[in-house]
Amino acid sequence: MKIYKILAFVLGAMAFVSCNDKLDLDSDGHVDMSGVFKDRNSTRGYLNACYNYRLGTDLNASSLTDEAYDSRVITVGSLFDWWYNKGMTTDNFGSYEGLPWTSEFVGIRKCNVFIANMPNFTGYATDAEKAGWLAQAYCLRAYYYLQLFKRYGQVPLILTDIANTNYAGVKKAKVGEIVKQILADCDQALSSVEDDQAFSWNVLDGQGTIFTRATAYAIKSEAILYAVSPLFDDGTYTWADAQKVCGEALYQCLTHDYSLWNIKADGEAENAYAYYFLNTPFDKRITDKESILTLNGQLSIWSWYGVPTSEGQGQAGVCPTQELVDAYEMANGEPAITGYSDADHLKPIINSASGYDESNPYANRDPRFYASVYYNGSQWYAPAAGRSYIMQTYEGGAEGISQKDVKHTPTGYYLRKYNSWRSSKSGNSDGYVRIFRLAELYMNFAEAAYQAGSPDTKVSIGGSMSMSARDAVNAIRERAGMPDLPAGMSKDNFQTRYRNERRIEFAFEGQRFYDLRRWKVMDDNCKVLSGMDITKDGSNLTYKRFRFTNRAAVGDKYLLYPLGREEVNKMLKLSGENWQNSGWD
């Protein structure tokens, strides 16, 4: 009998072993995570994936500030209906730019994984390439943290892959700590070898939106400026620290061939400032020496936020407010309107020295006004095409004001910036939104410098270069074709002029949304907004200011984004701590 048992056992075992082999998956060429960093292509591909979570600038954000009032408010349930009329809740807040909390942390984890795995990379790459890849990953991580703390304030600072660990002990980090890490990551990136193969100052073919050394400096400049601003200041950094970092950033860019765009191109645009926003950025830095980082492609302003008389226009969308228009100085460098004598913004305080004429309000303004806003009587700029068209935003005009139609402006103005006269249904020539450009580095330095010292004190920014806050602002004004700010202003007066300058220079570039918050002046500026109702009687125009109903989305809670309800509930359950930003339920 024994031999049977043995035979049966052997047969059984053989059947089992062969079956197990039969059940194994044949190699099908798939890659798993452990294989990614053994190969040049998949590693480069992983770095590329690290880039995938950069947030661009959404022009809709302008309609959430005092820059614009949106025609789409009439669509019940739209973001603007909620923001203007009802107010936001934790649950519907995500309707603006998605959920950056989630996407940015996905990007951060990818950078963490990349940084942790690059030392063990076994594929082919030169040392310069490897250093360059790593530098980009550090720089991207810094960028993601900048985007997160700008929006959420304190966030957890995660520098390794923590997936599948216990999350109960994770704490939110102070903004100061986050900025420290951002500066350290940028410095880490900048410490790598400077080489076209590695982390370079140059932008090469096909590298349009790659992170360069200038990006790292721009991130540092913005991060530390935010860190010392009233909303985020927790004592970690001082204005003097900010002045140093912002100054170095400006110096490094200026000494590496960055300069403000100053090409006028007659016939193409009213002025250099206007022309800049109708051009493709970088241009491999042959002509465009100002742009540092761009993400979005061309904006189709003519279609998305255009004038109703352009064929193919879908909506007027982001329409400049009277408050923005009032902020533009006169061409002589004098502020036109310094405030309002009534709560409804119907009675402007006119600076008599400026020469502002209420019955001809659009004459002799800052050249940037003509580059940014379409108003009643503005020329639809197409001299190169030999065409001429005058905008009619008065009641009943072709582009007339209307509160009932998404295609017409509710304010009396249309967006001009980025909108090329060459654009039409058959081709898009519109401009790009820049995330970082040299002008910001000037302005960041100016803000830090006047706060740390005084507007006129010259400080060394590197090498033999020194500059005062007023110098930096004047550099911007000079390019715009505006006279210098006068010397000898008090800090407070300079602050008023500086903040106005920032509002004008960066209109519709996504800066205002965060500036209002970090200065904690959102409620003062965003609650009451007005428009200009023009009536035409024969050739007589009557200008009548009118106000919109108070915006609902004001209050301290709007200074920071809410965290998703699910995320808050999870952390409350895990750690007992409520992570929600104050004011949000």
Add this chain to the structure above:
Amino acid sequence: MIKKKIYMCILVLLLGLTFPALSQNISISGTVKDAQGEPLMGVVVTDDNGKSVGISDVDGNFTVSQSLSSAKMTFTLLGYKSVTVKSSDSPFSIVMSYDIHDLNSTVELGYTSVSKEDFSGSVSVLHGKQMQHAPVTDIRETFSGNIPGLYSGESYSEPARQSYDFAIRGISTKYKNQPLVIVDGVICYPGLSGYTLDYITPNEIDQVSILKDPASQSLFGGEGTEGVIVVTTKKGVKGKTQVNCYADFSMLEPTTKPRFINSWEYAEMRNQAAFNDGYGSNYYYSNQDIDNYKNHTDPYLYPNTNWYKMNMRQFMPMERGGVNLSGGNEWITFFTNVNVMHDDGPFKTEKGDGQKSNDYHRNLHEFWFNYRSNLDFKLSSWLGATLNIAGNVKKEHTPGGGYFMSTIYPHLFSIPSAVYGPVTPAIDGADYPSNQVIVTQNENDSPYGLINRTGYTNYTVNNLYAKFGLNFDLGFLVKGLTFGGSIAYKSYSRKGLMTTKNYRRYQRDISSSDLEFIRKGTSDNSSLSYGTDSDEFYDLYYRGDVGYKLDLGDHHMTAKAFGWYQRYESSGSGLPYDHALFGTDLNYNYMHKYALRLTMGYSGDSEFKRSERWTATPAASASWTISKENFMKSLPFVSLAKLRLAYGVTANDRIGIGRFYFEDKVNVVGGGPIGSLGYLTSENSYGNPNIHAEKFYKSNIGIDLGLFNWFDFSLDIFSERCNNMVCGNTVETPSFQGIPLGSIPQTNSGKMKNHGYEVQFSVGQQFKDFEFKVGANMAYYKDKILKNGETSLGDDYVAPYRSEGWAWGQAFGYKVDYSNGNGMYNFQSELDQAPKYSFGTPRLGDLKYMDLNNDGTINDKDKTALTYSSIPRITYGINGYLKYKNLDFSVLFDGWGKYKYIYSGMGIYESSYDGVYSSLHLHAWTQDRWNNDECIKYPALSTKTSTNHQPSDFFVYNCAFFRLKNVEIGYTLPKNWSKAVRLQNIRFVLSGQNLITWDHMKSNDFGPESNYSTVPVYRTYNVGVRASF
């Protein structure tokens, strides 16, 4: 000695000698009769070893060629107590007595079988004989009402193409799979039972058994937990060749037809809807128009087009026929069967125009034949072989691009009766061509166009099933030892020849007051263009087993161990699926009084990582036949008392979350945001290397009770629990960890439970000239998801969890506030107090939803549970059989209980296309109806989506029903008549299927299994004849 035998054995094998062993036989004959002296036909005679050696004929005569070595013969027949006699007692006159308990019948368990007497698990058996009462094409149509514990829902009802949704004992995992199907010991690839069972007809079936207890299911490892449908086909028995044939002619009609909405009714409702939407009265039709529609003044301008009648036949004919032969001799026994089926389309069609290019058959029709040949060879005294070949060939002809009824049926209702149709008329002086298909602005297809102007598709479907097996009786080595192996191959292929064309569409020019038509769109009448389409799969199966049987006085033991390997590959699913299973089944009983069964399955699946691949499923069951105890002798009227217990583990490896889930899915492709980097590496999903099969802990308690041999009762109570159900697991995973929550793998972290019971009884007896049997059964189950990795929607939600704590498939919606009687806003003052609706603004006559969380707004937060589960909680059946002399009568009722469904879509909502109205809409809310206190059955109509078109308890239909499923009346010709035409037996039948349904539906527009726009369940009327010779 043993060694020598092995050598002998090997030698014999090597030489391939398959000559029959010589043995001396004697011939024995006799007759079998029942207690009333009537001869019994079909009694199977088996020898000592359980092998069948003969069968009785119509006169009860049998002749067997019996080996001298066999000392006993056993006579068995379903429904009778078996009789065992000594072979030496010849000549025989056997009398068999009626037995309602069927204790001697065999229960087929897939790989093994056991007599009902010794079985300790829970299995429902349906015998081929019972199935044959139904005039149907495939055996799945006979399950409902006959098998307690099996839910069988007709998920698609086109005749001869039905599909079914099965569930055994309800739902015990959220990945509700179909039960495993085993045909003659061969596993059909899970999920493909549709291809496997649909060509098996009732007359080839010996029995279908449904395995419900853990000990029976555990043997199937990762496939067993959803229950097993074991199909055993007939085998030949040694003896005279039996020929059975039948022919059936059936007429089929739908059980429900939506109420035809006349054109004036349509016009009035359309006006009403527009009025409610604020367009004023008579927006679409003037009162004059409506009168014109009513008075049929002008059939062109004011038609009343019945699109249904115009395109659908009242009845569709179906013919079926078949013949089977069975018999055999000493060396070979056979059962062969052939069936043919033909049905001829539900549609009315136009004739071709005589041109060859257009002269094709337009109607849907089907022809198929199926075949089965089960051969058993006795090659020698110790070697047997089986060869089963079965399959079918289907020819399906459909209109256009494979348009079965499901495509065309909804279009019967999408064009209003107020639209002239189906084609443009020939009117003198008209400036449009005649005979062109008419559609509407909102409906681009007309049923007429789809049926008649789209060409045709011919599908040829080929199913093949072949199995070859060898059985070694190693009794000469060790008594009771057997060894066997088999190879099976199944394949399916479908090839379509698609000859399609398009048609030109016209629509009424509404700007003209005359009957003008304008062309719609650019599609044009085209000639046939040819294309093909095909898909296929195959499935290979190898099995080996070893068995051992030991009888020591009152101790009886059997043991079986087996292993199999299966590979499935299909044209659509990439890498093959591989499965392996090992199992052992040990049975012991003492005096057929105490029985114990130990089973163990050990299954492996290629979808799991090597270390997690194997799943062990041990289980045990035991029974105690109390009525055999001596102390029960004082209660002779208790003809059966038995207690059954089972407990064990079953498993499910079909977890439905994507293939090779244990692996990361990382993709490296060209492109990405930075072009110069060249590649983009995407982490599409992360694998869970620990994912493994779900395990279920199941128990079953059963009681069987019999009285006087007249009454049979049994009750089974079961409970099932899964503690490692596969589900999402991100409840404690915040998103800042950096992996998108959707990419975080599911884990075995869920929990679900299920419990219920089945009860059945039957009463029956046989008398001279008369016999009857009446029975009923009912099953109940209730499942609950305990843990499903679900994150709460928030405390302000009335139902913050939508699966945890609920039955699988629970549906949520708004509660209608019926406190004012009809649940609608009847007055302006009532409407003024209405809460805000987040999905629109309610009007007068709209549904009044309850603000259950009291936040002043009706939104998702107010949704609450409204139904029971995704399948009925209760299923039941009642059956009866009567026979008086030559007349027989059988009846079957089936039914569902505790089943609700939230309806939506066309015909339920009124706003689709140009307004699709059904009988409820005829009684929609209007101010007049409300003022006049008329019956209101539907909220205010609308021309577009209104606030009423939300899931709410207004649209919850109670889908419980009770149905006269099947009736058969048979008349058997007196024997001397049939003998006169050289037939053994000839019987005529009249039968029907799905004859009457009693339900709680809100209208008669559709039945509980379908909805307004799906093919309704069909009713069958049938006449047939059966003959045997």
